[in-house]
Amino acid sequence: MPLRRGRRGLIGMAATTAVVAGTAGAVSHRQQQRYARKDAEQQAQYEQPAEQQYQQAQPQAEEPAYMAELQKLAQLKDQGIITDEEFQAKKKQLLGL
Numbered sequence: 001m002p003l004r005r006g007r008r009g010l011i012g013m014a015a016t017t018a019v020v021a022g023t024a025g026a027v028s029h030r031q032q033q034r035y036a037r038k039d040a041e042q043q044a045q046y047e048q049p050a051e052q053q054y055q056q057a058q059p060q061a062e063e064p065a066y067m068a069e070l071q072k073l074a075q076l077k078d079q080g081i082i083t084d085e086e087f088q089a090k091k092k093q094l095l096g097l
Contacts (some may be wrong), residue, residue, distance in 0.1 A: 066094045 070091060077087040 069094055 072088055073087055076082045
């Protein structure tokens with residue numbers, strides 16, 4: 001029985017279905033890769049500032065408490081609010097000398 005124009009046989013329909021299914025699978029896989037890449041980029045954006053803040057906080061945490069006080073005193077001395085003698089006395093007191 002000859003095939004009519006415009007009609008496909010069972011093998012033709014199976015081949016068409018396979019092509020459509022394969023294309024849909026490839027498109028789906030590619031879209032999933034795009035979503036995964038975007039998620040990874042967003043994750044990196046959120047992690048980077050947190051990591052930088054942690055690194056910035058580390059040296060401050062390791063710095064002795066008296067260093068901040070000495071810096072404040074030095075600023076007061078530079079501004080002329082306290083004298084050099086007052087600065088030296090407070091410095092000796094902070095350092096335990």
